[in-house]
Structure formats: structure tokens, C-alpha cells
Amino acid sequence: MRSIVKLATPVAAAALLLTACGGTTGGSTEEPSAGASSGSSCPEGLSIGFFGALTGPDANLGVNIRNGVDLAVTQHNAQDGACQVALEEYDSQGLPDQATGLATQAVRDENVLGVVGPAFSGESRVADPIFAEAGLVGITPSATNPSLAEQGWETFFRVLGNDATQGPAAASYITGTLGKQKVYVVDDASEYGKGLADLVRADLGAAKVKDNTVQKGQTDFSAVVADIRATGADAVFFGGYYAEAGLLAKQMRDAGLTSEQVAFVSDDGAKDNGFVTAAGQAAAEGTVFTCPCLPPDQAEGTFVQDYTDAYGTAPATYSAEGFDAANILLDGIADGSTTREDLLEFVKGYDEAGVTKQLTFDDKGEPSEISVWAYKVEGGQIVADQEIPAS
Amino acid sequence: MPGTSPPSPLEPNRVVPLSTFLNLTFTGLVVGAIYGLFALGYTLVYGVLRLINFAHSEVFMWGSFAAVWMMTLLNARAGSGGPAAVLYLLLALLAAMAVSGAVALLVERVAYRRLREKKSPPLVALISAIGASFMLSEIMGLRDRIAGWLNLDGVLGDYVRPARENTQFVNPLPNATLLDVGGFQVRSTQLIVLVAALAMMIALEQFVRRSRLGRGVRAVSQDAEAAALMGVDQKRVVQLTFLLGGLMAGAAALLYLMHIGVTRYNVGFILGIKAFTAAVLGGIGNIRGALLGGLVLGLAENYGSQLFGSAWKDVVSFLLLVVVLLFRPTGLLGESLGKARA
Numbered sequence: 001m002r003s004i005v006k007l008a009t010p011v012a013a014a015a016l017l018l019t020a021c022g023g024t025t026g027g028s029t030e031e032p033s034a035g036a037s038s039g040s041s042c043p044e045g046l047s048i049g050f051f052g053a054l055t056g057p058d059a060n061l062g063v064n065i066r067n068g069v070d071l072a073v074t075q076h077n078a079q080d081g082a083c084q085v086a087l088e089e090y091d092s093q094g095l096p097d098q099a100t101g102l103a104t105q106a107v108r109d110e111n112v113l114g115v116v117g118p119a120f121s122g123e124s125r126v127a128d129p130i131f132a133e134a135g136l137v138g139i140t141p142s143a144t145n146p147s148l149a150e151q152g153w154e155t156f157f158r159v160l161g162n163d164a165t166q167g168p169a170a171a172s173y174i175t176g177t178l179g180k181q182k183v184y185v186v187d188d189a190s191e192y193g194k195g196l197a198d199l200v201r202a203d204l205g206a207a208k209v210k211d212n213t214v215q216k217g218q219t220d221f222s223a224v225v226a227d228i229r230a231t232g233a234d235a236v237f238f239g240g241y242y243a244e245a246g247l248l249a250k251q252m253r254d255a256g257l258t259s260e261q262v263a264f265v266s267d268d269g270a271k272d273n274g275f276v277t278a279a280g281q282a283a284a285e286g287t288v289f290t291c292p293c294l295p296p297d298q299a300e301g302t303f304v305q306d307y308t309d310a311y312g313t314a315p316a317t318y319s320a321e322g323f324d325a326a327n328i329l330l331d332g333i334a335d336g337s338t339t340r341e342d343l344l345e346f347v348k349g350y351d352e353a354g355v356t357k358q359l360t361f362d363d364k365g366e367p368s369e370i371s372v373w374a375y376k377v378e379g380g381q382i383v384a385d386q387e388i389p390a391s
Numbered sequence: 392m393p394g395t396s397p398p399s400p401l402e403p404n405r406v407v408p409l410s411t412f413l414n415l416t417f418t419g420l421v422v423g424a425i426y427g428l429f430a431l432g433y434t435l436v437y438g439v440l441r442l443i444n445f446a447h448s449e450v451f452m453w454g455s456f457a458a459v460w461m462m463t464l465l466n467a468r469a470g471s472g473g474p475a476a477v478l479y480l481l482l483a484l485l486a487a488m489a490v491s492g493a494v495a496l497l498v499e500r501v502a503y504r505r506l507r508e509k510k511s512p513p514l515v516a517l518i519s520a521i522g523a524s525f526m527l528s529e530i531m532g533l534r535d536r537i538a539g540w541l542n543l544d545g546v547l548g549d550y551v552r553p554a555r556e557n558t559q560f561v562n563p564l565p566n567a568t569l570l571d572v573g574g575f576q577v578r579s580t581q582l583i584v585l586v587a588a589l590a591m592m593i594a595l596e597q598f599v600r601r602s603r604l605g606r607g608v609r610a611v612s613q614d615a616e617a618a619a620l621m622g623v624d625q626k627r628v629v630q631l632t633f634l635l636g637g638l639m640a641g642a643a644a645l646l647y648l649m650h651i652g653v654t655r656y657n658v659g660f661i662l663g664i665k666a667f668t669a670a671v672l673g674g675i676g677n678i679r680g681a682l683l684g685g686l687v688l689g690l691a692e693n694y695g696s697q698l699f700g701s702a703w704k705d706v707v708s709f710l711l712l713v714v715v716l717l718f719r720p721t722g723l724l725g726e727s728l729g730k731a732r733a
Contacts, residue, residue, distance in 0.1 A: 057655070060553075186701075213702035215702055219658070220422050222421070223701055229414065230408055230410070246653075247653065254578065256576055256578065274556060274557065277559050278559070
């Protein structure tokens with residue numbers, strides 16, 4: 001009983017506080033200068049939403065996306081004085097249990113015409129049905145669980161390949177490019193991490209030596225490391241996010257399993273500098289990430305320069321995808337689709353070049369152009385390694 | 392979750408090789424010793440005041456940040472080694488213990504003392520403790536904004552950012568393999584953590600048992616009124632109890648960082664539950680019980696992870712707690728700080 005009280009109170013209170021804080025910062029920085037609008041091409045006060053983690057353990061990924069979206073909105077507002085669009089932020093902390101309230105909040109705000117996000121798969125499963133019911137279009141720049149597109153949500157779109165492509169690509173990279181034969185597969189039991197790890201397991205077939213599942217928030221992985229050593233695995237695949245991935249990698253290296261002996265391969269959710277922070281530079285070295293995202297420096301046009309100028313850091317995982325997703329919505333609003341209904345139709349028929357790819361969707365909301373890339377940690381930096389050919 | 396394939400006890404890989412068993416035992420003891428050291432704060436305060444100090448988890452967290460900041464201040468490099476590394480670690484230990492001790496005293500002063508003087512019901516103190524815990528954790532988690540208000544953002548950059556993310560502890564001591572027999576490995580950091588934790592606990596136990604101040608702690612724990620009649624200053628004893636618990640939590644924080652490597656504003660939450668469990672398992676109020684409970688919990692977690700998969704480790708350890716409490720409601724070694732001669 002005591003521990004239940006201990007659990008529930010701070011969690012609930014922290015949630016309240018975090019949401020409050022997320023909202024304040026968002027409001028103060030994102031509001032475009034009102035009054036610039038002089039014309040008639042769109043009603044005043046329109047906005048698009050960003051839905052994802054801005055605080056919490058996986059916040060880096062959300063912040064990358066938010067900056068991409070913010071850049072798109074800023075550029076739009078600078079170009080189109082007659083149609084100013086604001087950015088509403090919904091900070092979910094990446095937690096599915098926060099998603100219901102925030103999604104409802106987004107749906108109730110009639111000025112929100114479309115949403116970039118939700119960023120993660122777990123929260124998408126909760127929020128997307130609410131968006132679908134309200135006819136609010138949601139373009140995710142990062143949620144890669146394949147089944148999300150199979151739910152019949154008319155409002156679901158994503159601008160990157162799903163894990164049905166990433167899983168096989170990861171498996172073929174591990175067994176082919178790296179030449180590993182005994183792969184130990186770990187997941188974090190999340191919608192995304194477990195979903196992806198299961199696809200990798202299926203594709204590895206006999207090359208998988210053992211499974212394990214860890215918990216979100218777990219910090220001591222000594223039992224997992226002992227088991228990895230016992231199985232004689234020559235590679236570990238981790239399906240999950242960077243906080244746990246980094247600590248697992250560190251503890252493997254700390255236990256004397258070098259990257260030559262046991263390669264560490266993880267996914268787009270772990271591909272963040274937070275991984276290097278958690279693992280430490282020495283233990284992170286040589287880690288491979290797969291990601292259905294384009295290396296940010298390969299984005300078209302002046303995106304990389306503009307982003308770097310605006311936020312003082314180079315664009316990171318999903319920034320370019322977030323920028324593309326936001327631009328689809330902004331193009332629609334500029335085109336006169338100023339109701340949710342019109343905007344949804346506009347997105348369905350969209351076919352334009354974005355900075356990452358030609359942006360067009362099939363009837364499930366999946367993108368038509370898909371690529372998976374491998375990335376590597378070199379000298380403490382995550383750098384693009386190669387595109388993994390579709391198998 | 393039906394229809395999935397989690398690692399289950401039915402998998403073929405079930406026979407555990409001896410080397411794995413030894414690895415699990417050793418790393419389990421390392422983590423368990425940290426739990427035990429952390430658990431002392433719960434046990435001491437309970438022994439004297441019959442009160443669960445739930446803010447103790449944040450005492451630990453603040454100590455861990457003190458150690459991280461000390462390394463940043465000293466500009467330590469990972470694995471640099473040499474006598475400087477030992478000196479750096481000692482300074483980090485001092486910083487962690489000092490900050491944890493200070494935070495523990497602060498909690499006692501702000502969250503408990505008045506309530507105790509007013510003879511408030513225990514539940515009020517519990518709420519007060521949860522509130523203190525929450526405050527301390529959020530102050531750390533929002534430290535970047537606090538620095539911003541004070542216009543210290545530029546000066547404190549490395550110390551306050553990123554406030555809600557993992558913050559890395561730079562361990563200047565290289566990690567060497569001391570022993571490697573057929574897959575069973577002992578690494579230097581693990582051994583240092585285990586030995587240091589055990590040494591700290593023995594030192595504390597001796598202090599409570601042999602020193603004059605320690606006798607006061609035991610006296611108040613046995614019978615506060617009689618102790619007061621004999622001239623023991625109860626206020627001092629309570630402060631000392633919080634201070635001792637805080638110092639041990641600070642030491643535990645440094646050892647935790649050496650073993651795990653990162654900390655976060657909410658790191659104390661889950662660890663605090665674990666340490667509290669260790670205290671209850673061993674017999675809350677009993678110093679040796681905290682050590683025994685910690686070690687048993689560390690081992691149970693590791694064995695449970697191996698048998699059922701890592702996701703089940705908390706289930707296994709709490710099941711163990713329930714079973715132990717069914718047969719020994721006061722924990723493995725019984726409850727009393729005074730009667731068990733500490």
C-alpha cells in the first residue's frame with residue numbers, strides 16, 4: 001500500500017506540472033507576431049499542433065521534431081503575411097497514458113487544423129483513434145509500428161517507412177554486412193520496441209540465439225549482460241529508446257564484452273546523442289543504428305543551414321521528417337484548406353517534393369518512397385554509414 | 392499480452408552454466424550492497440521515529456548530482472587513472488556525502504520537526520515526506536529554468552543542462568578485469584563498489600554500537616521517554632539519525648554512479664522503492680537487516696531475471712518480499728534497532 005501511494009502521487013503530480021511547464025514555454029516562443037495578417041486568404045488564429053515528448057526520458061527525439069515543425073511554421077509565416085499559422089504544442093512525455101487527455105484537448109481546439117505526430121507508436125495507438133473520430137489529420141514523422149496503418153484510421157499518415165521495412169533491413173545488416181551469426185535480441189516491452197524487435201526476430205530466424213525483455217526505466221542490466229555472455233552471442237539487437245539502450249551498451253562494455261566481440265545494434269528510437277551520453281563515448285563507439293530516416297545532411301535545399309541557424313545545432317533524427325510533415329499541413333492551409341475536412345482531403349491528394357523524399361501517401365497513409373539507413377557512432381558522433389538495400 | 396513470444400521458463404536455454412550463475416551472484420551482490428547502503432536511511436529513521444522517510448530517495452539523488460558536478464568541476468576524464476583518479480573519486484565521495492547529509496538535515500528541519508513537536512498523526516508526516524520528495528526532485532529537474540531566472544545560465548551551462556535527461560558521471564578510474572575464470576569475471580569497479588559499500592556499513596554499525604552518540608540513538612529507539620529522563624537530547628539524536636542516513640545515501644550514490652554511470656532527477660524514485668523494500672525485507676529498523684535485505688534483493692533480482700527474463704525481475708523480488716513477510720512479518724532479522732544490539 002505504501003508503495004502504491006508513493007507511486008501514484010508523484011507521478012500524477014509530476015504529470016500535471018510537466019504539462020503545465022511544456023505549455024508555458026511553447027506559448028511564449030511560438031506565437032507569431034499577431035497583426036501581421038492584413039488580408040483575407042485564411043481566417044485568423046489558425047494553428048497546427050505538434051504532439052510528442054518535449055520532456056521526460058525520451059524528450060530529445062520530440063525536441064528534434066518540434067524544431068523541424070517550428071522552422072516550417074516560422075518560414076511559412078515569414079513568407080505568407082496574409083495567413084499566419086501558430087504552433088500548438090502537446091507535450092506527451094512519450095507516455096501513452098498522457099495521450100488521451102492531450103489528444104482530446106487538440107480535438108476540442110477548433111483552431112487546430114492538423115497535427116504533426118504523435119511522435120511515438122505507443123501514444124499513437126491511443127491518440128490516433130481520437131483524431132480519426134474528430135477527422136483531425138495527423139502526420140507522424142516518426143511512429144514506425146506497422147500496425148498503426150492497419151487500423152482503418154482515415155486521418156493517419158506518416159512520412160517515413162514503417163518497421164516492416166526497418167526490421168528486415170536491420171536483420172540483413174546484422175547477418176549480411178556485419179556477418180554475425182548469433183544475435184541476442186532485447187526489447188523494452190513498448191509498442192514500438194517490442195514490435196520492431198519481433199520483426200527482427202522473425203527475420204533473423206536461426207541466427208537469433210535468445211530473447212530478453214527489459215523494463216522502461218530499468219538501469220541495472222547486469223543479469224542481461226551475464227546472459228549475453230552465457231549465450232556466446234556475437235551481436236545484440238535492442239528494440240527501444242536511447243535511455244535504456246545506452247545503459248545496456250555501457251554495461252556490456254563495462255563487463256568486458258568489446259564491440260569486436262559483440263556488436264551492438266539498435267534502432268531509430270535509440271539513434272540520438274542521448275545514447276552517447278548514457279553509454280559514455282568509449283562504450284558507444286561502433287554502435288550501429290538503423291533508421292527509416294534520411295541522414296539530415298542529405299536533406300534537399302537550405303534546410304540544414306536554416307535549421308542550424310535557428311537552433312544552434314545541426315538537425316538530428318526526425319528533424320527533416322518533422323519539417324516535411326509540417327509543410328504538408330501548411331501548404332494545405334495556404335492553399336485554402338482551412339477546415340479540418342478540407343485539409344484531410346488535401347493531404348490525401350498531396351504529391352510534392354519534400355526535403356527528405358517525394359511526399360505522397362497510399363490509401364493507408366503510408367509513404368510511397370521508403371529508405372532505411374544504417375548509422376554508426378564514430379568519435380562520439382552519430383554519422384551515416386550506408387543505405388541498407390531493400391531485401 | 393497473448394500471442395507473443397516473451398522469454399519464458401520453457402525455452403531450451405534453461406540450464407544455467409556455472410560461470411553465468413557466478414556472474415549473476417557477484418553482480419547481484421554489487422547492486423545489493425548499494426541497496427543496503429541506501430536502505431540504512433530508511434531503517435535508521437524508522438528505528439528512531441517509527442516513520443518512513445519517503446524523501447530519502449531524493450537525498451540519494453542530490454548526492455548523485457553532487458558527485459557528477461564535482462567531476463565536472465575537476466574536469467575529470469574517463470579512465471585517466473593514476474593517483475589523481477583516486478583523489479577525484481574521494482572528493483566526489485565527500486561532495487556526495489556532504490550534500491546528501493545536508494539535504495537529509497534540511498528535510499528533517501522543514502518537513503518533520505514541527506510536525507513532531509506538534510505531535511501530529513503519522514499520516515501527516517507521510518504526506519509531508521511525499522511532498523518534500525516531490526519538491527526536491529522537481530527542483531533538480533527544473534534546475535535549468537531556475538538558473539535561467541537567476542541569469543546564471545551561461546555560467547552553469549554544464550551543470551544544469553539537460554535538466555531532465557540522463558546526466559553522465561565521468562569515472563576517472565579505469566575498469567580492469569581482475570579475474571576471468573571460464574567466463575566468470577570480476578571487474579575492478581564492481582569489486583571496489585562491493586568492498587566500499589560493505590566497509591561503510593560495517594563502519595556505521597560499529598559507530599551506532601560503540602560510540603556515545605550511537606548509544607543515544609539506540610536509547611531513543613528503545614524508549615524515547617526513558618532516554619530523555621536519562622539526559623539524552625532527543626532532538627540531537629533525531630538530527631544525527633537523519634545525518635547518518637544521508638551520509639550513507641551519499642556514499643551509495645557515488646557507488647551507484649560508478650556502477651551504472653548516469654543519474655537523473657527522478658533516479659531516486661525506483662531505487663528508493665528498492666532500497667525501502669530491502670529495509671523491510673531485512674527487518675526495518677535493523678541495521679544488519681538493511682544489509683542482508685539489500686543483498687538478498689540484489690540476488691533475487693538477478694536470479695529472477697535469468698530464470699524468467701529481465702522484465703520479471705521486480706515481480707520475483709516483490710514476490711519474495713511477500714513470502715518472507717508471510718512467515719516473518721518483521722523481516723528476516725526482526726525489527727528493532729535497539730534490541731538486536733544494532
